[in-house]
Amino acid sequence: MAAITISKVSKAYGKAAVLQGVELAIENGTFFTLLGPSGCGKTTLLRTIAGFISPDTGKILFDGEDVTRVPVHRRDIGMVFQDYALFPDKTVFANVAYGLRARGHDRSTVEKSVAAHLDRVGLAHLGDRYPAELSGGQRQRAALARALVIRPRVLLMDEPLSNLDAKLRVTMRETILDLQRASRTTTIFVTHDQEEALSMSDRIAILDRGVIAQVGTPEDLYERPANAYVADFIGAANVLPVRILRAAGEGHVIAAIAGHELCCLGSGTARGGEDGKLIARPELLVLGEAEAAPGTPNVLKGQVARRQYLGARTVYTVRIGNELTITAERHAGATHQPLLAPGQPVDVVVPRTSRVVAA
Amino acid sequence: MRQRILPWGALTTLCIAINALFVLFPLLTLVGNSFSGADGIGFDGLARFLATPDYLRGLRNTVVLGVAVTVAATLVGVPFAYIVARYDFPLKNFVALLPVATIIIPEVITCQSWLLVLGNNGFVTKALRDSAGIELPSFYGWGGMIFVMTLVYYTYIYLGTLAALRGFDGQLEEASRSLGRTPVETVFRVVIPTVAPAILVNAMVVFTLVVGNFAVSIILGNRIPLLSIQTYNAFVNEMGGSPVMQSTLSLVMITLVAIVLFVQKRFVERRLVQMAQGRAPAAVRVASWRGMAFAGLVLVVVLLSFLPLVTVFVAAFSESRGPLVRWGTFSLAGIERALTAGVDPILNSLKFASVATAAGIAFAVLASYLIVKKRSAATQALDYLVVLPLTISGTVLGIALVQAFNSGSMVLTGTALIMIVTYVVRRMPFSIRSAASSLYNIPDSLEEASISLGVPPLKTFLKVVVPVMWASVASAFVLMWASTLSELSASIVVYGGGLETLPIAIFRQVDSGRMGPASAYAAVLVVLIVVPIALSVKLLRIRLFATK
Numbered sequence: 022m023a024a025i026t027i028s029k030v031s032k033a034y035g036k037a038a039v040l041q042g043v044e045l046a047i048e049n050g051t052f053f054t055l056l057g058p059s060g061c062g063k064t065t066l067l068r069t070i071a072g073f074i075s076p077d078t079g080k081i082l083f084d085g086e087d088v089t090r091v092p093v094h095r096r097d098i099g100m101v102f103q104d105y106a107l108f109p110d111k112t113v114f115a116n117v118a119y120g121l122r123a124r125g126h127d128r129s130t131v132e133k134s135v136a137a138h139l140d141r142v143g144l145a146h147l148g149d150r151y152p153a154e155l156s157g158g159q160r161q162r163a164a165l166a167r168a169l170v171i172r173p174r175v176l177l178m179d180e181p182l183s184n185l186d187a188k189l190r191v192t193m194r195e196t197i198l199d200l201q202r203a204s205r206t207t208t209i210f211v212t213h214d215q216e217e218a219l220s221m222s223d224r225i226a227i228l229d230r231g232v233i234a235q236v237g238t239p240e241d242l243y244e245r246p247a248n249a250y251v252a253d254f255i256g257a258a259n260v261l262p263v264r265i266l267r268a269a270g271e272g273h274v275i276a277a278i279a280g281h282e283l284c285c286l287g288s289g290t291a292r293g294g295e296d297g298k299l300i301a302r303p304e305l306l307v308l309g310e311a312e313a314a315p316g317t318p319n320v321l322k323g324q325v326a327r328r329q330y331l332g333a334r335t336v337y338t339v340r341i342g343n344e345l346t347i348t349a350e351r352h353a354g355a356t357h358q359p360l361l362a363p364g365q366p367v368d369v370v371v372p373r374t375s376r377v378v379a380a
Numbered sequence: 381m382r383q384r385i386l387p388w389g390a391l392t393t394l395c396i397a398i399n400a401l402f403v404l405f406p407l408l409t410l411v412g413n414s415f416s417g418a419d420g421i422g423f424d425g426l427a428r429f430l431a432t433p434d435y436l437r438g439l440r441n442t443v444v445l446g447v448a449v450t451v452a453a454t455l456v457g458v459p460f461a462y463i464v465a466r467y468d469f470p471l472k473n474f475v476a477l478l479p480v481a482t483i484i485i486p487e488v489i490t491c492q493s494w495l496l497v498l499g500n501n502g503f504v505t506k507a508l509r510d511s512a513g514i515e516l517p518s519f520y521g522w523g524g525m526i527f528v529m530t531l532v533y534y535t536y537i538y539l540g541t542l543a544a545l546r547g548f549d550g551q552l553e554e555a556s557r558s559l560g561r562t563p564v565e566t567v568f569r570v571v572i573p574t575v576a577p578a579i580l581v582n583a584m585v586v587f588t589l590v591v592g593n594f595a596v597s598i599i600l601g602n603r604i605p606l607l608s609i610q611t612y613n614a615f616v617n618e619m620g621g622s623p624v625m626q627s628t629l630s631l632v633m634i635t636l637v638a639i640v641l642f643v644q645k646r647f648v649e650r651r652l653v654q655m656a657q658g659r660a661p662a663a664v665r666v667a668s669w670r671g672m673a674f675a676g677l678v679l680v681v682v683l684l685s686f687l688p689l690v691t692v693f694v695a696a697f698s699e700s701r702g703p704l705v706r707w708g709t710f711s712l713a714g715i716e717r718a719l720t721a722g723v724d725p726i727l728n729s730l731k732f733a734s735v736a737t738a739a740g741i742a743f744a745v746l747a748s749y750l751i752v753k754k755r756s757a758a759t760q761a762l763d764y765l766v767v768l769p770l771t772i773s774g775t776v777l778g779i780a781l782v783q784a785f786n787s788g789s790m791v792l793t794g795t796a797l798i799m800i801v802t803y804v805v806r807r808m809p810f811s812i813r814s815a816a817s818s819l820y821n822i823p824d825s826l827e828e829a830s831i832s833l834g835v836p837p838l839k840t841f842l843k844v845v846v847p848v849m850w851a852s853v854a855s856a857f858v859l860m861w862a863s864t865l866s867e868l869s870a871s872i873v874v875y876g877g878g879l880e881t882l883p884i885a886i887f888r889q890v891d892s893g894r895m896g897p898a899s900a901y902a903a904v905l906v907v908l909i910v911v912p913i914a915l916s917v918k919l920l921r922i923r924l925f926a927t928k
Contacts (some may be wrong), residue, residue, distance in 0.1 A: 073828055075586040093831045094840075106825035110847045120833030164829075171833060 023084040023174040023207055024049040025070065026133035030079035032065060039065045040076070041231040044214045047224075049084075050205040052198070056218040057228035058254070064179055066228070070209060071177050072096050083174055085179050099168030099206070101178040105160045112164045113139070114148035116333035120171040138166040138177040141200065158189045165197065169204060176201070176208040182217060194221055204354065215255050219243065227251050248378050252300040259301040259347050263377060267293045276377050279342040281321050283371055296380040299371070306349040307339060308361070321347065321369040335360060339369055387838055388754045392762060395747050399765040402801050406780035407768070413783055416629030421738040425628030438605035439632065443608065445525065446590040450583050458579055460681065465545035468663040469671040471794055474682050481685035482535045483859065484909050486866030487528075487595040488883050489902045492890050493688035494528055495519065495599070496695055496899075502657075502705050520602035528596050531684060533586045533798075542580030544575040550661035554576060577651040582734075584644045588637045592773025594869030606635050608869070612775050615782075616632030616874060623783055630776040638771045689906060696903035700896030714900035722897065724878070725885040726904055731910075732796065732881060736803035742803065742859050744811035749845065751812070752819040753827075767809045767875045778873025794876030802874050803864045810863075811856045818852035819845075854920050862909050882908070 025047040032040040039062045047053045055063040068074045070081055072093035080089045088096055099120075107116050114135055121131045139145045142162035152160055161181060181197070182190045198221055201208050212218055218225050219239040227234040227242065227250075235247040246252035249260045263276040263283070274287035276297060285299065314322045317336055323341040334352045341347055349369055351358065361367060429435045464475050497504050498519045508514040517523060548571065556566040597606050611633060614626040666674065699709040718726070745777045753761045769777065781802055785792035792798040822845060830840040846853070868883040875884060882905040889898035 071828075071832060073831075091837070093828075094834050094836050097834070098832055101831065102825040102829060104823055104825055106823065106829035108826065108830070108844055108848070110850070119830065119835075123834040151410075167829075167833070177832075 025053075025175055025207060025209070026080075026082040027066070027070070027079045028082065028084070030066070030069060030076045030081065032062075032069065032074060033209045040069070042080075043079070043231070043233055045226060045233065045236065046380075047207060047209065049207055051223040052201050052210065052221060054212060054218045054225045055228060056215065056225050056254070057211060057217040057234075058213055060230075061228040062231040063213075063228050067177055067179055067209060067211045069131060070175070071098055071100055071231050094358050099171055099173030099176045101161075101164050101176070101181045103169050103180045103183060105152075105164040105181075105184075107160055107163055109152050110152075112148060113144060113150050113152070113155070114159045116152070116163060117148075117167045117170050119167065124171065134170050135166075138170040141203075142196065143165045145315045157185050158193060161185065161193055162196065165200065167201060169206065172204075173206065174235060176206045178208065178210045180211055180213070182212070184288070190217075197221070219255070219319055227254060246376070246378070249298045249300060249380075252376075252378075257303055257348070259299070259303065259306075261299045261345065261347065262303070262380065263297050263299045265295050265297045265377060273373065274377055276280070278316045279321070279345045281341075282316075283319050283375075284378075285319075285371065285375045285377045286373070297368050297377045298380050299375060299377050301347070301371055301375045303336065303350045304334075304352070306347070307372070307373070308318045308339070308349045308351055309358075309368050309370070310361075311363050311366040311368050313368050319373065321371065323347070323367055323369060325363050325365045325367055328361065328363055330360070337361060339367055339368075388750065389758070390527040391746060392750050392756070392758045395743070396758065396765065398743070399762065399768075402781070402805055403765060403768050404775075405779075406784035408774070410627050410630055410776070410780040410785040412650065414631045416622075416624060419753075425620055425624040428625065429628050429632065434605050435610060435629070438607045438610045439636075440637070441589055441605055442607040444521075445529075446587045448522075449533060449590045451586045452526060453537050453586050454579065454583050456530060456681075457534040457582075458541050460534075460677070461538050461541035461545060463674055463677070465542055465660065466663055467670075467674060468665040469667075469674040469678075471675040471678055474678055477682060479535050479539060481682075481689075482532065483687075483862045484903065484906060484913070485688050486598070486868070486883055486886075486909075487532055487593070488866075488868050488886050488890070489692055489905065490532055490688045491528055491596050491599045492886065492895070492898055492902060493691040493695075494524070494703060495873045495890070496691050496895060497687070498524070501705075503705075516591055516603070520600055521604060524602075524882060525604075528600060529590055529593065532596070536586050536589075537579060537582045541575060541579050544578035545571075546660050548660050549572065552663065574653050577648055577653065580648050581644055581652065583765050584648065586843050587772075588640055588770075591633060591636055591640075592775070592869065594773075594872070595887065596774050598684060599887070607636075608773060608775055610825040612873070615779050615821065623779075626779050627783070630779050633773055633776055634771050635771065641771060647793040650866070654822040660910050692899050692902040692906070695895060695899035698896075698899075700894075700899070703893040703895050705895050705899070706867050714896045717897065718900040718904055722885070722901075725880045725882045725901065726908070728879060729865055729882040729905070732799050732803060732907065733862075736800045736807075737860045738855060739800065740807050740811055740860050741815075741853060744808065744815045744856060745846065745849065745853055748812045748816035748819055749841065752816050752844075753824070764794055766812050767807050770809045774805065774806060774869025775873055778802060778870035781805075781870075782874055793874070794879070796879060798874050799871060799879055799881075802870045803867060806867060806870055807860050808862055811860055813847060814852050814856040814859070818849045822848050854916065858913050858916060861912060863880050865905060865909050 027043055030040055031038070043066060055066055057063045060232050065074060065315065068254050070093065072088070076089065080087055082088065084097070108119065109123050111119070117135045117138060121134060128199060139148055142165055144162050144166065146157060147155065147159060150165070155163065173296045175270050182193055185193060194217065210221065222239060224236065224238055225242055226236045229250050235242060235251045242251060242255050246255065246265040252258040253260055263278045265287070266275045266277055268287070269275050269284055272286055274293070276285060276299065278299060283299065311322060315322060321341050323339040325337055326340045326346060327338040329336040332353070334350050337349050337351070339347050339349060346367060386398050401594050415421055415423065417424050464472065496502055498516065499505065500518070502519070505516050506515060552570055552574070553566050556570045557563065561569060592608060594608050594612065598609050598612070601609055602720055607629060611626060611629040614629055624865060694707070695705045696714055697710055699706045699711040700714065747762060747766055750759045772780070782793055784923065785798060792801070826844055826848070827840050830844045831837060834845060866883060868887060872884050872887065875881065882901050886901045886905065889901065
């Protein structure tokens with residue numbers, strides 16, 4: 022178990038910069054997620070921490086010790102691969118024992134540790150099986166046991182759930198979290214699935230083309246996205262172009278959109294007289310029949326363009342003026358309102374807690 | 381990412397150096413010698429080749445023979461593959477034996493045994509002559525050569541076509557039928573065009589094998605001018621003199637094969653069709669007269685393929701005098717002599733084959749790993765070097781090695797080492813291909829998992845990659861063992877006093893008309909090939925062929 026520090030790490034393949042000056046501090050014992058779309062550099066960063074890739078510049082530190090030039094096999098890491106990478110010619114037991122045997126542990130220690138870890142992941146009865154004889158979930162558990170049994174300083178997981186079906190993915194999340202919490206192993210988890218990231222992580226780093234876009238707790242990222250990219254990637258969001266008019270005190274700004282005026286939270290970088298982006302979560306917008314007077318602050322007047330009825334909620338696409346559409350949701354049960362019909366004039370109330378960021 | 385150049389860089393350099401020394405250097409020596417004259421560079425060899433009608437006839441005959449055998453082998457192999465792929469009939473399981481025959485029966489034995497059957501003193505020839513007064517045409521010459529070579533080489537086309545047909549997407553046929561084509565039209569308009577490139581690729585391999593063929597050509601050739609024989613004769617005649625003619629003829633053969641392989645790589649392989657979802661239509665069960673006909677056909681092909689084994693074993697245990705085998709008698713004299721006074725070739729063969737197989741497979745595993753898993757400019761060069769021997773027929777390889785290591789700082793001619801080098805180089809492209817095929821299926825993450833668990837890269841290779849490769853390595857092992865024991869065309873050029881192997885001994889006995897000793901050696905050779913293969917297939921559960 023170790024604290025991981027990543028200091029100014031850059032990596033380029035030819036002219037393509039994959040990582041650009043990445044800085045991260047990962048505390049001991051946390052569950053840390055690298056999140057981003059494919060090609061954002063998250064797997065490259067993970068493999069750099071593992072040592073399979075050496076950075077062009079920058080350093081990797083484990084507990085303050087520079088490991089940048091330490092070869093993978095001496096870094097004391099545990100890694101879980103996307104395709105599990107179980108040795109097909111070895112039994113589950115031999116797979117899990119592999120790292121312990123490489124470390125020269127004696128027979129009885131190996132047997133005891135392996136048995137304990139197989140038990141912990143619920144595979145105690147399958148030690149004699151070969152990987153080909155296991156289901157996807159069982160393979161995943163075996164790979165997890167193999168990585169954890171050596172008590173690594175850091176556990177690295179590269180999209181470990183992406184090969185499982187939806188239902189199994191949810192149960193495996195819990196298994197992984199339980200094991201991580203029990204061992205307090207510093208864990209770095211790579212995924213492109215925001216739901217996975219939000220539900221599992223202590224902290225998340227969102228990557229955008231080799232640069233860290235934002236680091237924070239799941240709540241930070243959802244409620245206080247630093248920019249439009251983060252807002253768009255985490256959860257659904259309306260990201261709409263606005264003109265910032267002036268500051269309004271208490272961190273608020275007045276912005277203009279499609280002939281309406283809004284008063285919203287401004288981010289530190291959004292300044293009056295500049296273009297900005299409004300970030301509005303569909304579930305926080307209040308949608309109602311048109312009754313407010315024109316010019317009421319924070320009310321956008323529009324028309325229902327499309328309706329998607331999903332049972333628990335209904336998603337409306339509302340046209341504001343000629344160029345703008347905005348997505349808003351209404352949950353069933355909260356209010357027993359009738360469904361709105363396409364073509365119907367409506368008011369969309371943008372809460373003052375919505376954010377305006379620099380464009 | 382490579383963190384350090386070592387150890388893979390050093391191993392790549394070593395592999396390239398070995399190839400440069402034993403493949404590139406001999407080839408360059410050969411080229412140099414063919415263009416050498418009294419005062420440095422000269423074109424005497426080429427001029428003499430173009431001015432000698434016999435050589436030109438040799439070139440023409442070689443091409444004619446190549447085309448004839450290729451066509452015959454295709455006519456046998458393709459319909460046979462179609463029947464096996466698409467129909468189910470009694471005795472069908474016997475077809476699994478066919479490729480085995482090609483592996484375990486050396487060409488020289490096939491040739492010799494057919495002489496025992498259809499040669500001047502063959503038992504069928506004699507039976508027809510004595511009972512019905514029918515005189516069969518001589519087995520020596522075009523007829524015999526095409527007959528035996530077709531039997532030896534049709535399996536290449538059969539196996540290639542079978543694999544293509546088994547990977548064929550049956551929905552294409554259903555689509556054609558739904559659009560209004562009859563089943564027969566569909567075969568000619570959809571199935572055949574789709575598998576044609578696969579057939580052609582294998583047909584071209586057969587052509588190159590015929591061009592390089594030595595054993596059948598020299599035993600049955602009956603002084604018909606053929607390039608491979610002329611090259612060998614030039615080598616024998618120029619012993620001790622200037623090697624201009626042997627080098628020139630070798631170069632002509634290399635060029636001929638290289639052209640064919642170039643066309644194959646450049647134009648034919650590109651047309652190979654990759655089926656997205658190949659679910660071949662299930663074999664149709666046929667009964668009654670058609671089933672009987674197919675069963676009969678299989679039986680005939682299997683019998684023709686295995687007849688040499690039976691003939692040779694019976695002859696080995698019969699009394700014989702010169703070219704005459706007295707069928708129906710029993711004698712242990714031949715076998716006894718082979719195992720006592722004449723035991724040297726047996727011991728030599730065993731010795732060379734075991735060392736060459738071990739060395740060749742170790743090299744193939746390492747080189748294929750470097751080529752597939754450690755891609756770099758250097759391994760790319762290695763990749764080209766290791767397939768170079770495909771263009772070199774056995775005779776030419778032998779000549780090149782003799783020329784390269786006859787003088788200078790490294791004299792190897794007449795040593796056991798040159799025999800082993802010859803075997804390893806000859807087999808190298810095939811061994812590397814089969815070792816590499818399984819490597820493509822090993823994901824990189826497997827090695828990374830091992831390294832991440834604390835095992836250094838080189839040890840990971842031995843602990844993780846080699847065991848997973850094991851199945852294909854084992855089958856490469858078996859194939860190399862068999863082909864090395866059977867090798868004649870290159871070893872007959874490089875061998876010297878005390879280095880005679882079994883195929884060389886068999887050839888010399890046949891050449892001087894002593895069928896008894898030849899059969900005894902042939903029987904021993906087959907046993908040496910078959911017993912270890914049978915044991916290892918049984919014990920190690922090796923699957924020799926992807927398609928059965």
